[in-house]
Amino acid sequence: MGAQIIDGKAISSAIRQQIKQQVMELQQKTGKSPGLAVVLVGEDPASQIYVRNKEKACQEVGIYSEVYRLPQETSQQQLLDLVHQLNERQEINGILVQLPLPDHLDEMTVLRDISPDKDVDGFHAVNAGKLLNGEKGFVPCTPKGIITLIKSTNVDIKGKDAVVVGRSNIVGKPVSILLLNENATVTICHSKTADLKSHTQRADILVVATGKPNLITGDMVKPGSVVIDVGTTRVEGKLTGDVHFASAKEVAGWITPVPGGVGPMTITMLLQNTVEAAVSQWKL
Numbered sequence: 001m002g003a004q005i006i007d008g009k010a011i012s013s014a015i016r017q018q019i020k021q022q023v024m025e026l027q028q029k030t031g032k033s034p035g036l037a038v039v040l041v042g043e044d045p046a047s048q049i050y051v052r053n054k055e056k057a058c059q060e061v062g063i064y065s066e067v068y069r070l071p072q073e074t075s076q077q078q079l080l081d082l083v084h085q086l087n088e089r090q091e092i093n094g095i096l097v098q099l100p101l102p103d104h105l106d107e108m109t110v111l112r113d114i115s116p117d118k119d120v121d122g123f124h125a126v127n128a129g130k131l132l133n134g135e136k137g138f139v140p141c142t143p144k145g146i147i148t149l150i151k152s153t154n155v156d157i158k159g160k161d162a163v164v165v166g167r168s169n170i171v172g173k174p175v176s177i178l179l180l181n182e183n184a185t186v187t188i189c190h191s192k193t194a195d196l197k198s199h200t201q202r203a204d205i206l207v208v209a210t211g212k213p214n215l216i217t218g219d220m221v222k223p224g225s226v227v228i229d230v231g232t233t234r235v236e237g238k239l240t241g242d243v244h245f246a247s248a249k250e251v252a253g254w255i256t257p258v259p260g261g262v263g264p265m266t267i268t269m270l271l272q273n274t275v276e277a278a279v280s281q282w283k284l
């Protein structure tokens with residue numbers, strides 16, 4: 001029969017309608033719009049597309065946005081100066097520095113200088129710590145979107161065996177914590193994991209975020225499981241996930257496509273976090 005497709009584009013679009021409504025209500029109440037500043041350094045083609053899409057998405061829902069496109073040779077101090085200025089600006093509720101940064105810039109230092117109250121990416125150590133503690137803070141956008149997609153299937157996460165393949169700070173680690181907070185039993189696999197298949201085969205929920213195209217094939221998937229593919233690598237011009245879709249779809253119960261699965265949710269959750277930042281800063 002084949003898996004049901006988790007349509008990230010449709011789910012995203014429904015959530016964006018709700019956000020648009022929420023922004024309108026905030027405008028009526030306060031006379032202000034939530035504001036997001038996006039900083040892009042260099043000319044990475046994929047990052048340029050993501051930033052343009054973030055700008056467009058803000059426009060669609062009524063969020064005020066500013067985009068700073070800085071040259072490749074921007075110094076660490078110049079970038080930090082901009083972040084510090086944005087931290088002070090009243091009309092900016094959320095700040096995002098697009099990753100990856102050019103090699104000469106230190107990502108950790110830059111992320112740590114964003115005010116935790118404006119860190120709508122949820123990458124600041126304070127927000128990462130809050131996630132670990134189960135405290136309220138900003139949750140990174142892709143992991144937050146993944147949990148929303150899993151919940152859309154109505155599969156109860158509680159008590160399930162969840163396997164996360166990949167241990168990045170942006171996706172693998174935070175999504176593992178979110179699944180744990182939802183009472184799943186979580187295993188994190190990575191490039192040094194011995195016998196990856198033995199883990200993935202028993203996953204009721206499988207999240208794959210490695211950037212290795214087609215790493216997970218149908219024979220590695222548990223029948224009836226929920227499979228979430230975070231990978232988006234261009235292979236011969238075609239956007240390709242970390243999961244071999246054709247074979248995995250025959251085994252899984254639910255599966256996200258690439259494109260149109262996790263990707264659109266990342267930007268939608270950024271809009272949600274920006275509205276949350278405004279509501280909290282305006283003490284509503």
Ligand SMILES: Nc1nc2c(c(=O)[nH]1)N[C@@H](CN(C=O)c1ccc(C(=O)N[C@@H](CCC(=O)O)C(=O)O)cc1)CN2
Pocket residue numbers: 049050096097098099100121141142170232239258259260261262263264265266267
């Ligand atoms: N500061 C950040 N940098 C990066 C993040 C992030 O969350 N914050 N995540 C990724 C890139 N990213 C957002 O920035 C992102 C990736 C993919 C998509 C998306 O919509 N993908 C589409 C396909 C788009 C295409 O055709 O290329 C899909 O999967 O359907 C949105 C945002 C790294 N950097």
